[in-house]
Amino acid sequence: MEKKLGIYICTGCSIGDALDIEKLTALAGTQGAAVVKTHEFLCGDEGAKVIENDISEEGINTVVIAACSQRVNFDVFNYPDTIIERVNLREHVAWSHTPNDEDTQMLAEDYLRMGVAKAKRMELPEPHIEEDISRTVLVIGGGISGLTAALEVAKTGYDAVLVEKEAELGGFMNKMHKVIPRRYPFAKLEDPSIGAVISEVTGDPNIKVYTSSQVEKVEGQPGKFKVTIASPQGAVETVAGAVIMASGWKPYDANKLDNYGFGQFPNVITNVMMEEMAKNGPITRPSDGAPAKSVAFIQCAGQRDEEHLPYCSSVCCLGSLKQATYVREKDANAKAYIFYKDMRTPGQYELFYKSAQDDEGIFLTKGNVTSVGEGDGNSLIVEVEDTLLGEPVKVSVDLLVLATGMVPTTVDDPVLNLAYRQGPGLPDLELYNGFADSNFICFPYESRRTGVFPTGAVKMPLSGAESIEDATGAALKAIQVIESVAVGKAVHPRSGDSSYPEFFLQRCTQCKRCTEECPFGTLDEDEKGTPQPNPNRCRRCAICLGACPERIINFKNYSIDILASAIKAIDVPEEEANKPRVIAFVCENDAYPAFDMAGINRLQYNPNVRMIPVRCLGSVNTVWIADSLSAGIDGIMMIGCKYGDDYQCHFAKGSELANYRMEKVQETLNRLVLESDRVKILQLAIDDYDKLPSIIDEYMEQLDGFGPNPYKGF
């Protein structure tokens, strides 16, 4: 496409008061633009029309708008099929630097040159669209979560394939005697309604159910996952557009709880065993079959315990209240004791607690169970300390129920069996104690495998009602990914982005950095180690671009060349001018908005820093650092999101990888006898904008100590 460049400079919002617009316009005139215009109110109707007219009348197809932040007036400066580059003269220049100062003017001029350089090299992305997108959702697991997900998918007009490893559908719900009330007033135990759900699923023509089956292999990408199912009839192959992983949980191994006498005394059972017993008849002592007239429940049997499960299983308090209630329903003279650490019945479940405890025969106390021993005639003696009764107590019971916790199936099984370069399961689940959870509070369906959505108890300990809610949302996300890839667009967080990475494989050296570092496992490899892209898995973070030492991975509108040219567009003054130049690569999701906020608050900071927004700090290629240093840039700041266990990077590994790579860069700097701290990684949250001036000042001070870049002028 023949580019015809238009540059539009807004003088409103004190840009005109802070800068020498004439000089800036003159500079714009040297940039090869067909049109250079200034306007005092570019985002007003009239201003926006000016650009619109130039596009339609003058054939302008590449627009550089030097005005406010790209985060505002996005709807005003929205011209279809036009390359648009926003130069932020307002928040990042006029509002945050001394007006009519030489340095401020230089900053604006650099930003304008950088914007033009980028715009000249940017191309409009064309979406990658695969043919024959499958609108079937694979659901792994036939418990309440999986059943719900399959049903909801089918209700929305899509097909589902449900794979359950057991012979029966229903999972743990099917083994329950009663379930905790799910609706207001949360007073009475309910009969499990799983039977109705199962028949709805099996009766739905759009749901294909495989029982006694397992997912053997999932290959491909969203929109066209090739799924191999090991069924009793042999291997079945099918195609799915998305995967919902609802493989659920298993009870914690009570054999590890020998301090509570499990395995030692037959009358010590788990809450799961209790449920089965209650479903099948009266509650009795396993030792002699005699009716259990008194039952004790130990909460947190392994949970909240570093030795066993460090987390809380969320539903065991409710479960024991339920079981105590039916112990009493089955036998009006029975007694039920519950020993808890904290009674956890959050939200409206409090109402269930309130109603369950109002029973003569249920005895509750906080306490630590210190020992379980045998009493007279098959009874058990449970000793409890730190009770609310003001003293240690012991009770004699017929049956002791350990309220054991939930362990996700993913703790020792990849479940998905992905035929991916990076392995068969979801990565880094140890961060979540093995649960297939999201790291994001705001985005609970985020997973490191695009198009794969864990749901239900495999994701976090959940009650049945909560699982239903979670699975309904997962069904939406599965449908959403299918509809997105069908039109070649990315899903969250770069929703709607139709750019994708292109690989110039002739120059690939098979170093495998891209295939290893992609946080989403997008790339597979052939035998030689050449990356094999799967664009529908891609989230467009460009971390592969940052990884590639051969610089062969590029997007149409985000490439090594585009940013390198922006770097080169910076005018580096002579050493004698005593004007250091620093480039700040800033994450456009958090750090860039933080700089906007600094501007909005009119916080003033050093004008020698040039900001380059990047998709993710992980997308920064070290060649840009080298380019910068050889261009005489004195220092480089890399401002991105927090990394570590509680990472805030929207692409999970981006800022962490950037840090790792920069360590290498710093080593190189040391070899070149350049101070390694000239390149500095900084973690910044979006609301840390008030700290920006001092962060920059500190860095500039440090840089001052190093003196100018010795390569300046070479």
Next chain:
Amino acid sequence: MSEHHIVEPDLRFIKDMKRAGGDSMKKCFQCATCSVVCNLTPDDSPFPRKEMIWAQWGQKDRLLSDPDVWLCHQCNDCSKNCPRGAKPGDVLGAVRNMSFQHFAFPRFMGTWLSRPAYLPLVLGIPFALLWILIGMYGNWTVPEGELKYSNFLSVVAIEGIYITLLFLAVFALGVSINRFWKTMVHYHGEKGLMGAPVPSLLSILPGILAHRRFKECDESKDRYWGHLGIFYGFLGAATTTGIFTVVYYYGLGIHSPYPMSHPVKMLGNVSALSLLVGAFIVTVNRFKGTEKKSGYYDWSLIILVFGLGLTGWATQFIRLADMRSIAYPVYFLHLLFVFYLFAYLPYSKMAHLAYRSVGMVFARQAQRDLVSQEEIA
């Protein structure tokens, strides 16, 4: 760490407690709001939170030996603020009612007075007894001349039977209270106790007479006046009866009726008024809801107070108005109420007079009441 205490919840006791006014107790979730809002609890091991879990767990012995239960004057600040509707005030009231039953001598009497089912029996006995007495020593027909109740039943007969009753009741109460005291000592030990019972009683007496504890209540301040009225009403009535019986009848040989202007007579009338006004306040409060829960024990006492006061007054006015036709039946009723009061003293809510005093004495000696706390501080 002390020894593990074997806990065996007493389901029957829980049921009894619920019947005796504590039916909300299982709702407690041990937040201790009650202990904080209570103006009568000591800081150390405060009540009524701990009593609530003992009640929930059917810890009969703990509760019946707990002097704190008697420090509670059922202001209901706790019940008002309870986030769960567990009404600790009522539950402690139920514990007190259970004490009348549990320590009762003889025990069956305690049971009789605890439930409406026994009411025909409880009222039938005095009715029959009085009827027989009248058959033997009295006369249902009103003779000509001045209306004198001594014509209905001779004073000697009444005095004979009622004074005997009173002595028996006081004896039974003494036995009951002794059991109560021993239980408290058994559970709490004598070691911690400070001073002797009698001086302790003397030291708490001014507080009782001034109803100091009632004044601490926030939620139901009106109860102060209600209880004060009934308390001094009874005190006055007892004094009147005592003076007339001991001093005038036997001492000076002056026989009733007395003129209205007689100071002792005036005291009697004021006492009756005080009783009625007190009972009226208490009743109104109950309907207003400031006294949350009213069980059998409470209503029995209220009806008794109204009955005593009204029939007492009525007999006097009937005599003055010379309403002969209804004079004896009303007097009969009055005697019935007095019988109830005397004979059932150790088992009805009236017994709290003794239990509470003794409980408070124990609390004083165990330094559990606020005054002794202040003294310590």
Next chain:
Amino acid sequence: MSEEKNLGSILVVGGGISGLTTAIEAAEVGYDVYLVEKNPYLGGRVAQLNKYFPKLCPPACGLEINFQRIRKNPKVKYLTMAEVESISGQPGDYDVTVKVKARKVNENCTACNACVEACPVDRLNDFNFDMDSTKAVYLPHQMAFPMRYVIDEKACKGSSCAKCVEACKYDAIDLEMKADTVNFKVGSVVWATGWQPYDAAQIDTLGYGKVPNVVTNMMMERLASGNGPTGGQIQRPSDGKVPETIAFVQCAGSRDENHLAYCSYICCMASLKQATYILEQNPEAKVYIYYIDLRTPGRYEKFLKNIEANPNVVMTKGKVANITSDPESGDPVVVVEDILAGGLIRQKVDMVVLATGMQPSTAGKKAPLDFKYDEHGLILEDPQAVGVYATGCAKNPVDVTSGVKDATGAALKAIQTMVRR
């Protein structure tokens, strides 16, 4: 996302994290969404929070992503300062009437701030719970989306003053702007009007409004926020002193049938989180947390463990049921039974934070729909419902993650109504 095809429209009422999520998730499947928000900005309650638990990350971070998603997706049309007046029709075909209040600042606004510099009138800043003030023309908060100013009709002196009109170079201020009514058709409705902090003044034992330096947890969020009334320095309101001792009162109004019978789910985690705010600013500070039960379900347990390990944090089982002023210093004194130790404590502190709960916004004004409510105004979920759905804290007090999950599911239910048609 076939942009040519009109798949149908969804009305989402409430622009908090739940409503935003429903709107965006549905739009990203290809449906048109009208998002109606009564405040002049999107983001709702979470916009007022300093950090999220347990990651201690700023809510603005997730909001920013969501706003980016809205920017890039023309299918989401949002109306701020708008309230739904009526909804009629049946599933698949509802007529909606929305009343849009006069913002008095039009789309010409560039957020340049010249009007604020000219405005002579102050108003209490409700975004910061009246702990500071703004001018009558103001930006709702610094990260507001849309980034547009608004005039407080009650505070503004109107055309007699009009200093802002003169100051604005862009003709953005229209003091004569009138409320507007907007009508449109949708196929389904999601009600996500969220929650409000329970009014602490209703809890007469806890001294809010009577005892100085007793604040609510939401006020604490603002005090700790960089864009809050104190620039993020936690100070007590009476004298600006940096508190050295702070008491957190859990279940202030929650789990209490005299107030909110349910547990508000988030308050334990919120207080633990706020303890980190305090200790970060002043590691020597002493933090007391008084609770009935510590509710940190699931993996939140780890957060509890970390804070428990801090020797300056004292956790006591027992509910504070009385807060008074120390007669000498005027400092608040909390009274509580330390249940496990068995004694009443009177703890004098510099500042008290009441962990007040979440009350549904529908406690007051109800939705113009056939919802059923519980006694607190929570919308009762009807599993058979078609066409209209409730989500988020309007139906159940939950944390952000659970709310977002439910809101995503609500988007699907709303879509299903259209598919059925």
